[in-house]
Amino acid sequence: MVVLRNGTVHTATDRGTIDGDVLIEDGEIAAVGDVDAPEDAEEIDVDGAHVTPGLVDAHSHAGMAEWGEPEDGDFNEGTDAVTPHVNALDGFHPRDEELKHAFQNGVTSVSSRMGSGNVIGGIICSMKTYGLTADEMLIREDGMKAAMGENPKRFHGEEEGRQPSTRPGVAATLREALMEAEDYVDRREHARNEGEPFDRDLGMENLARVLTEGFPLRVHAHRSDDIMTVFRIAEEFGIENLSIEHATEGHVIADEFEKRDVPAIVGPSISSASKYELRNITFETPGILHEEGVKVAIQTDAPILPQQHLDVCVGLAVGEGFPEDEALEAVTRYPAEILGIDHRVGTLEPGTDADVAVWDGPFYETGTKTQHVFVDGEHVFDRAVDAVDPREEYAW
CATH class of the missing domain: 3.20.20.140 (Metal-dependent hydrolases)
Structure with a gap:
């Protein structure tokens, strides 16, 4: 279980954009908004970053x-x-x-x-x-x-x-x-x-x-x-x-x-x-x-x-x-x-797959980068951990 705290959450639903949290549980979106998560949930404070569906x-x-x-x-x-x-x-x-x-x-x-x-x-x-x-x-x-x-x-x-x-x-x-x-x-x-x-x-x-x-x-x-x-x-x-x-x-x-x-x-x-x-x-x-x-x-x-x-x-x-x-x-x-x-x-509707992207700005602006990505609730990309300098990856 993971909760993304303090995000600018773009739900792509009739709720539009809200300030709040996203709870991910068992591979699905469990809740969006002011989330009361269990104590054992992993918490990631995204500090106002933009949270969107994948x-x-x-x-x-x-x-x-x-x-x-x-x-x-x-x-x-x-x-x-x-x-x-x-x-x-x-x-x-x-x-x-x-x-x-x-x-x-x-x-x-x-x-x-x-x-x-x-x-x-x-x-x-x-x-x-x-x-x-x-x-x-x-x-x-x-x-x-x-x-x-x-x-x-x-x-x-x-x-x-x-x-x-x-x-x-x-x-x-x-x-x-x-x-x-x-x-x-x-x-x-x-x-x-x-x-x-x-x-x-x-x-x-x-x-x-x-x-x-x-x-x-x-x-x-x-x-x-x-x-x-x-x-x-x-x-x-x-x-x-x-x-x-x-x-x-x-x-x-x-x-x-x-x-x-x-x-x-x-x-x-x-x-x-x-x-x-x-x-x-x-x-x-x-x-x-x-x-x-x-x-x-x-x-x-x-x-x-x-x-x-x-x-x-x-x-x-x-x-x-x-x-x-x-x-x-x-x-x-x-x-x-x-x-x-x-x-x-396609949305952050509770019950849908937990495919979620966290961005450091509006997702469509050229300078914006993903910070975290989840697919089916799995944390598949964390820029602080997974980003690779291509000069190192492809160094001869």
């Missing part, structure tokens, strides 16, 4: 793309443009150095997934960034990865000479897969009703979850026309649980997001326009979407940006108009809600 990145490849060894990345099963049968959990490496950098800088949960080379990439998993095995770090399977635009065109059309090689080809490939899944569901239901044998297909079983169980479809889309294509296809197939990831031109059609009640996971916006679909990249996007009433989460797309710099992305968005009072929610409560893991992480 940060949540709703779009990451941490654990899938090895830090410093990108050739070992297990994030694109490039043998086909449609691979709904693969699962990120089976490629997640708990000792990926990127995960260590993440939790030491307050990022305690990530939605880790395959890359955007395939039109349908496979099942995405929300993971803790600290743990011994992928199984114990798993929070839940949180969706099916899909991708529009340049990446699947290049990965398959230009490099392999197969569909898709155009934007219409990408859309057609997605439609074909969803239609096949619809037919699969009908055949499966018929076989069950008639008591007939049925040959199961792992990929179709996974896509069937999107069509019949509300399993989220999470779509990589940068350009506004690609985003509208996703909206159109989702309506055709009755897919209601949808998120748009990157949303680089989301600000152009913010009203379309609001009208459909579709959340946007925005970023990484600290990039040059390395391809045509990024030409309108700007840190103003989160603020414009928020102003329109869209639920916004901010992402790093690690390792495109290092996972540890999720806080920097928020600060840059604040500098371009994203409200300061929404900054924390964009990397805690909102991504947790989008991912369907808000019963576990």
Whole structure:
């Protein structure tokens, strides 16, 4: 049992920010406020420091793309443009150095997934960034990865000479897969009703979850026309649980997001326009979407940006108009809600996982550093003890 005393506690709940304590017991948040802790509780006086939920990145490849060894990345099963049968959990490496950098800088949960080379990439998993095995770090399977635009065109059309090689080809490939899944569901239901044998297909079983169980479809889309294509296809197939990831031109059609009640996971916006679909990249996007009433989460797309710099992305968005009072929610409560893991992480609500970060200033300001980090109640980082001078760590 640990009690953090005298903090500026940002609960990311309706309670907002309070001056008080946080009690951690049995891996959970036990109480927040004026805490009466048992005498045997370990007490840490944070002396007014900022206490927040552990940060949540709703779009990451941490654990899938090895830090410093990108050739070992297990994030694109490039043998086909449609691979709904693969699962990120089976490629997640708990000792990926990127995960260590993440939790030491307050990022305690990530939605880790395959890359955007395939039109349908496979099942995405929300993971803790600290743990011994992928199984114990798993929070839940949180969706099916899909991708529009340049990446699947290049990965398959230009490099392999197969569909898709155009934007219409990408859309057609997605439609074909969803239609096949619809037919699969009908055949499966018929076989069950008639008591007939049925040959199961792992990929179709996974896509069937999107069509019949509300399993989220999470779509990589940068350009506004690609985003509208996703909206159109989702309506055709009755897919209601949808998120748009990157949303680089989301600000152009913010009203379309609001009208459909579709959340946007925005970023990484600290990039040059390395391809045509990024030409309108700007840190103003989160603020414009928020102003329109869209639920916004901010992402790093690690390792495109290092996972540890999720806080920097928020600060840059604040500098371009994203409200300061929404900054924390964009990397805690909102991504947790989008991912369907808000019963576990994203707030300092009693009963949730004790994923907690203590900062020596507002978390999104460049000069701010974590002082303590807890994951599932375990004190995984104490800057006074664990911080390493890189000149010593890597001295020859």
